Amino acid sequence: MQAPVLLGIPLDVNSSYLRGPADAPAKIREALASNASNQWSELGVCVEGAFEDSGDLNLGNTLETVDEDFRAISAAINDSLFKGKTPLSLGGDHSVTYPVIRAFNSHFPDLTMIHFDAHPDLYDEFEGNGLSHACPFARIMEEKLAKKLVQIGIRTLNDHQHKQAQKFGVEIVPMAALPAYNFIKDPGPIYVSFDMDVLDPAFAPGVSHWEPGGMSVREAISHLHAIKGKIVGADVVELNPARDPRGISAAVAAKLVKEILGKILKN
Ligand code: MN
Ligand code: MN
Numbered sequence: 551m552q553a554p555v556l557l558g559i560p561l562d563v564n565s566s567y568l569r570g571p572a573d574a575p576a577k578i579r580e581a582l583a584s585n586a587s588n589q590w591s592e593l594g595v596c597v598e599g600a601f602e603d604s605g606d607l608n609l610g611n612t613l614e615t616v617d618e619d620f621r622a623i624s625a626a627i628n629d630s631l632f633k634g635k636t637p638l639s640l641g642g643d644h645s646v647t648y649p650v651i652r653a654f655n656s657h658f659p660d661l662t663m664i665h666f667d668a669h670p671d672l673y674d675e676f677e678g679n680g681l682s683h684a685c686p687f688a689r690i691m692e693e694k695l696a697k698k699l700v701q702i703g704i705r706t707l708n709d710h711q712h713k714q715a716q717k718f719g720v721e722i723v724p725m726a727a728l729p730a731y732n733f734i735k736d737p738g739p740i741y742v743s744f745d746m747d748v749l750d751p752a753f754a755p756g757v758s759h760w761e762p763g764g765m766s767v768r769e770a771i772s773h774l775h776a777i778k779g780k781i782v783g784a785d786v787v788e789l790n791p792a793r794d795p796r797g798i799s800a801a802v803a804a805k806l807v808k809e810i811l812g813k814i815l816k817n
Contacts (some may be wrong), residue, residue, distance in 0.1 A: 553600070553667050554578070555635045555638065556602040557607070557626055557638070559639050559640065562684050563619075563642065564679060564681050568793075570791060572792050573792070574787075575606050576606070577803075578640050582803045587805075597808055600811050604626070605715065626652065632657075636814050642788075643788060644671055650785060650807070651696065661740075662739065662740050662779065663687075663699045665700065666744045667747065668706055668745070670704050671687045672711045683788070687718075691784040703723070705763055728765070740780060744787070746786065746802070747760070747764070748765050755768055755793060767805065768805065781810070781813055783817065
């Protein structure tokens, strides 16, 4: 069994609008360990003691150190994969997915990515930053780090990103077309990238970019459970604790982590 391992990635320097997601890993762990709930996934798997926690990376989290930080992220993920583990990263803004997937490529060259997000994050560059949290999937696809990219819950597609999606052959399931069960039946290996803002801000207000008209927590869990192929890695990103004073969104993130862990353990 490939034991899941949590890795905190406290990086939010590539956020375009608000900082804050660097504080998310600690909040998600806290909610995950809270006695307000138990450690059982709805899939009937107890996750307690079934995963490792490698703690948080020590990152500079500045524009001057971002290249070095990305190298540190790739190195940590590569180390986990080399040891045969299944990394579940806690962001951090969405820019972290690019260095994570760079490390995955040498272990899983034929990765299918299932990406939950209000935004396609396919900008060639955003406000002069090619590593922006609005760009990771452009970098991943142009470097051919994934065999296939399926984006679910999208509701902000503009002309530029539509062209990018066509250029890279991205399968987009817009929010209005849900459920997306027929699009998540690939055999794998599967990588799940979960941006918290795919959820309606009524369910998860603790994100930088409120985009109304999103998924309920139940819809998200149903989609996670419906994934067919073997999950070899995942991330939960874009929780912004600065906008989550009551910790409701952290509880949602922890619930999703628990369900992803349950899914990995049931593989
Ligand atoms: Mn995103
Ligand atoms: Mn987003």
